[in-house]
Amino acid sequence: MFQMLSLAVRNIRRRALRNSLTVIGLAIFVLIFILISSFTLSVQSALSDSLSDLGGEITIWSQGAPLPFFGEIPENYTNQINQIPYVKNVSPQVARVSTVDSKEFRIVFGINPSDIPVFHTYTMVEGIMISSNDSKSVMGYLFADYIKKYVGDNITIDGHEVPVVGVFRTDTWMDNVVIIPISVAQEIFSLSERASIIMVTVTDPAKIDFVVSEIREDLSNVSVSKSQEATSRIAPLMSSVSLVSYAFSTIAGVACFFGVSNVMLAGTIERSREIGILKAIGAKGADVTKMIMYESAILGGLGGILGCSISMMLLIEGLLIPITSASALRVLIIPEIFVYGLILSVTISIVATLYPIWRAVRVRPNEVLKFG
Amino acid sequence: MAENQILSAINLSKTYHRGKVSILALRKVNLVVEKGDFIAIQGPSGSGKTTLLNLLGGLDTPTSGEIWIEKANIASMSERRLSDVRCRRVGFVFQFYNLIPKMSALDNVELPMIFAKVPKKQRKSTAERLLRAAGLEHRIHHSPSELSAGEQQRVAIARALANDPAILLMDEPTGNLDEDNTRHIMELAVQLNKGQNTTFLLTTHNLSITKYADKAYFLRDGELADSD
Numbered sequence: 001m002f003q004m005l006s007l008a009v010r011n012i013r014r015r016a017l018r019n020s021l022t023v024i025g026l027a028i029f030v031l032i033f034i035l036i037s038s039f040t041l042s043v044q045s046a047l048s049d050s051l052s053d054l055g056g057e058i059t060i061w062s063q064g065a066p067l068p069f070f071g072e073i074p075e076n077y078t079n080q081i082n083q084i085p086y087v088k089n090v091s092p093q094v095a096r097v098s099t100v101d102s103k104e105f106r107i108v109f110g111i112n113p114s115d116i117p118v119f120h121t122y123t124m125v126e127g128i129m130i131s132s133n134d135s136k137s138v139m140g141y142l143f144a145d146y147i148k149k150y151v152g153d154n155i156t157i158d159g160h161e162v163p164v165v166g167v168f169r170t171d172t173w174m175d176n177v178v179i180i181p182i183s184v185a186q187e188i189f190s191l192s193e194r195a196s197i198i199m200v201t202v203t204d205p206a207k208i209d210f211v212v213s214e215i216r217e218d219l220s221n222v223s224v225s226k227s228q229e230a231t232s233r234i235a236p237l238m239s240s241v242s243l244v245s246y247a248f249s250t251i252a253g254v255a256c257f258f259g260v261s262n263v264m265l266a267g268t269i270e271r272s273r274e275i276g277i278l279k280a281i282g283a284k285g286a287d288v289t290k291m292i293m294y295e296s297a298i299l300g301g302l303g304g305i306l307g308c309s310i311s312m313m314l315l316i317e318g319l320l321i322p323i324t325s326a327s328a329l330r331v332l333i334i335p336e337i338f339v340y341g342l343i344l345s346v347t348i349s350i351v352a353t354l355y356p357i358w359r360a361v362r363v364r365p366n367e368v369l370k371f372g
Numbered sequence: 373m374a375e376n377q378i379l380s381a382i383n384l385s386k387t388y389h390r391g392k393v394s395i396l397a398l399r400k401v402n403l404v405v406e407k408g409d410f411i412a413i414q415g416p417s418g419s420g421k422t423t424l425l426n427l428l429g430g431l432d433t434p435t436s437g438e439i440w441i442e443k444a445n446i447a448s449m450s451e452r453r454l455s456d457v458r459c460r461r462v463g464f465v466f467q468f469y470n471l472i473p474k475m476s477a478l479d480n481v482e483l484p485m486i487f488a489k490v491p492k493k494q495r496k497s498t499a500e501r502l503l504r505a506a507g508l509e510h511r512i513h514h515s516p517s518e519l520s521a522g523e524q525q526r527v528a529i530a531r532a533l534a535n536d537p538a539i540l541l542m543d544e545p546t547g548n549l550d551e552d553n554t555r556h557i558m559e560l561a562v563q564l565n566k567g568q569n570t571t572f573l574l575t576t577h578n579l580s581i582t583k584y585a586d587k588a589y590f591l592r593d594g595e596l597a598d599s600d
Contacts, residue, residue, distance in 0.1 A: 007486055014474040277470045280431060281531065282459025282487040284452055366431040369470060 004287060008294035015267065019299055022263045026303020026349060027310065029256035030341040033249045034311040035331070037340070040245035042332045044238045057208055058200035060215060063223045072194045073222055075186075081200060084214045086207040091115035092195035094185035098158045100178055101147050107177045108157055110185020119199055120170060127151035127166030133181040138166040140175035160188045253348060261352035264296060268356040275360050276368035285361040292357050293350060300349025304342035311338070377440075378538045378571050379405040379428060384437035384447075386423050386594075397423040398594040400437070405539060408569045410562070412582040415591035421575035422543055424591065428573070429462045429541045430454040442538055459487050463532030465574075467544035469524040471516040477503055477527045478512040484534040502530035506560060522553030526560060533570070542574035546581060558584045 012019050060081075062071025078090045094110030111119070113130045122129070125141045127150075137155060144150055144167045154161045155178065162180060169175055186192055202211050208226055215224045268275070275288055283291075315333045384401040387394050397420045405411055415421050426432040428439060430446050439447045441461050446454060458464070463484075471480045481499035490498070503512050506526040516524050525545060532540050542561070546554040562584055564570040574581070575591075582588040590597050 004486070006492075007483075010475065010479065273470075274472055277472060278483070278487075279455065280429075280458060280464055280466075280470070281484045282455060282535070284455040284459075284487070286452075287455075287487055364431075366426045369431075369466060 004290045005294050008291050008298060011291065011295055012298060018263060018267065022260055022299050022349075023303045023306060025256055025259045025263075026300060026345045027306035029252050029348070030304050030307020030345045031311050032252040033344060034307065034337050034341045035314070036245045036248050037337045038311075038315065038331045038334055040241055041334055041337070043241055045332065057202055057205070058212055058215065058224065058226060060198040060200065060219070060222050060224050061196065063221050065223075071196055072191060073196075073198065075193045075195045077219055077222070078198060080218050081198065081215060084211055084218070086202045086204055086211050087200060088203045089115065089118050089199075089201040091119055091199045092182060093197050093199060094182055094189060094191055094194075095196040096185070096189050098189070099156075100143075101149065101156050106143065108185065108188075109174075109177055109179045110182035110189075111179060112182050115199075116179070118201070120174065122168040122170045122174075125167045125169050127164070129166050129168065130179065130181060133183045135160075135162050135180070135184050136165045137162045137178055137180045138168055139164060139178050141167050141169045142175040143177065146176075158188050253344065257348050257352045259352075260296070260299070260349050261355065264292070264353045264356040265359065268292070268360045271360075272363050273368045275363045276365040279363065280365040280369060288360050288363075289357050292353055292360055296349045296353035297346055300346035301342070303349065304345030307345060308338045308341055311341070376407045377404060378407050378409070378442065379403075379573070380438075380440045381424075381428060382438040382440070384424075384427060384439065385435050386420075386427060386432070387435045396594055398427070398434075401594075401596045403428075403589070403596060405571060405573055407538075407571055408565070410565045410572045410584065410586045411574070412585035412588045413573070413575045413591050413596070414577065414579055414582050414588060415575070416577055419591045420594040421577075421591055423594075424596075425541050425543045425573075425575055429464055430457045431464075455487075459484060460535050461538045463535070463537040463540040465525070465528050465532050465540060465542040465545050467547040469516070469521075469528045469548075471524055471527055471531070473516055476513045476515055477508060477519065477523075477530075480516070480527055481531045481534055484531060488535045490535075498534065499530070502533055503527070505564075506530045520553070521549055522556055525549060525553070525557050529557070529560060529564075533564070539571040539573060542572065544576055545574055546576065546578065554578075554581075 060073065060077070062073050065071025075092045078092050081087055081090045091112060093115075096108050098106065098108045100106040100108065113132060116122075116129060125144075127138070130136050130138055137157070139149070139155070144164075147155070149155050149164055151164055151166060153164050155164055156162075157178065157180070162184070168179075180188075182195070186194065200211065200215070202208055212224050212226060215222075275283075278288065312333070315331055381401050381403040384398055384403075385396070386398040387396050389395075401424060413421060413424065423432070427434050430441075430449070434447050437447060438445050441457060444457070446457050449457065471477075472483065475483075478496070478499050481502055482495045485495040485498060500509075500512060503509060506529060508523060508526055508530070511519060511523055516527070519527065525548075529540070529545075545561075546557055549557060558581065561572055561574075565572055572585075574585070576582070
């Protein structure tokens with residue numbers, strides 16, 4: 001094995017430029033794979049976190065809406081829910097993606113001011129929390145820093161000017177949103193007597209399942225779940241995100257496969273005479289197979305390592321991608337994805353070499369060597 | 373097969389088919405090579421010399437007849453076993469050297485030993501010894517492009533001897549060399565033959581080469597005859 005491995009290493013060194021380009025091609029694939037996969041998982045993680053950060057123990061939103069931002073339910077459902085035993089607090093909330101100060105789209109929450117301390121844990125960085133239904137707003141500190149607006153300034157939400165009275169901090173994604181009274185949100189977004197989501201808390205945690213089943217019985221056209229399980233409800237959306245990401249990775253993989261296959265095939269055809277010489281001096285088909293296989297595995301490994309290294313550098317530096325939550329999403333470093341990237345690189349490289357190997361093994365020395 | 377016989381061809385024929393045309397390249401060739409022989413087969417271009425060496429060395433299979441190398445009939449061997457024969461029992465020297473470019477002389481000579489799974493240390497010392505014997509001790513780290521034609525052919529001879537084969541088959545070994553290099557190569561072959569009892573079978577179109585051989589044959593139109 002080591003003899004053939006050393007021969008493969010020598011062969012790679014002999015064609016340094018071509019093999020370097022192959023390694024770079026594989027590295028680009030690994031880079032694309034890791035970044036897309038990391039981005040997808042980061043988005044999924046952010047979506048899950050965003051749902052669990054909404055507060056409450058039971059989440060209710062419009063049936064069929066992929067996220068609360070896209071659905072509407074009657075606000076008066078809260079009255080029916082309040083009648084159900086063991087229900088402690090019911091909070092209708094409006095959540096919309098909107099332009100704020102003509103900047104990018106941001107999430108704006110409309111909540112009853114009295115519900116905020118019940119459903120959220122926060123500290124005020126500056127000013128005060130909204131406490132009435134007056135047209136006032138508070139911002140998460142990250143968003144405030146982003147748009148450079150603080151207490152005393154006005155912000156424009158979907159064309160409506162609203163004064164800022166406070167800046168809060170939660171250490172969740174809520175630090176990137178704007179909160180206004182629900183009545184103001186309903187007016188701005190033309191959602192009279194409607195909400196995007198209703199959050200519910202119960203008096204006895206052991207009765208959550210009972211309350212959930214009661215709400216389901218009483219209300220139609222809504223999706224009801226325990227907040228802990230709410231992430232499962234965005235599974236279709238997550239699946240779509242995953243599908244797109246896998247599609248991109250697959251396209252990159254297929255392109256890389258044909259690229260490597262082309263290089264290895266060209267190399268094999270170019271080396272037909274050389275392979276003929278090797279067979280004439282005693283190389284078996286298995287030796288030629290091993291030699292080329294090792295070459296491709298080494299190239300795949302090098303491409304994988306290079307791709308992983310570049311990805312790691314980018315992610316450690318902090319790759320920020322703007323998504324629907326109101327700030328840029330920091331793409332997570334997920335070690336498993338790096339391992340998969342490396343394995344894929346080696347696998348693609350080896351599989352892409354199977355046909356060139358088949359061609360090489362069939363080389364007949366007497367046909368490629370000229371004896372004069 | 374007699375004890376000292378290295379190689380024998382019995383009624384060896386080879387026919388090539390090109391579409392509907394059949395070309396009889398060799399007709400019932402019979403040949404015996406004994407240990408320590410130095411045999412030359414002379415013939416004009418197209419007489420079947422290369423075909424004969426290809427068959428005797430297991431690079432091609434005959435249409436009919438038998439080829440015995442030591443105690444094995446290689447005419448009916450599988451490709452895998454033929455590889456073994458080419459690796460360990462037969463050494464090839466080609467007219468155009470056929471060294472691997474960009475590999476040093478040392479690496480080229482080590483190659484057959486890699487396929488014979490010889491340990492690295494032994495490979496290196498054997499290759500160095502063979503290159504020294506070929507008078508190339510000062511050129512072992514040079515690549516073929518840095519060597520003269522004569523030096524390349526010496527490397528090819530050293531490579532052919534790497535796995536201590538029973539016989540060296542040389543196809544027009546001097547066909548691409550000038551007069552001086554031809555003499556040096558043939559003297560090296562004679563030296564190996566007389567000094568180490570290495571068995572040689574070479575083909576040539578050059579009548580003057582046959583003077584180095586113990587026995588000479590003439591090949592014309594695929595038929596082998598004693599040289600007069």
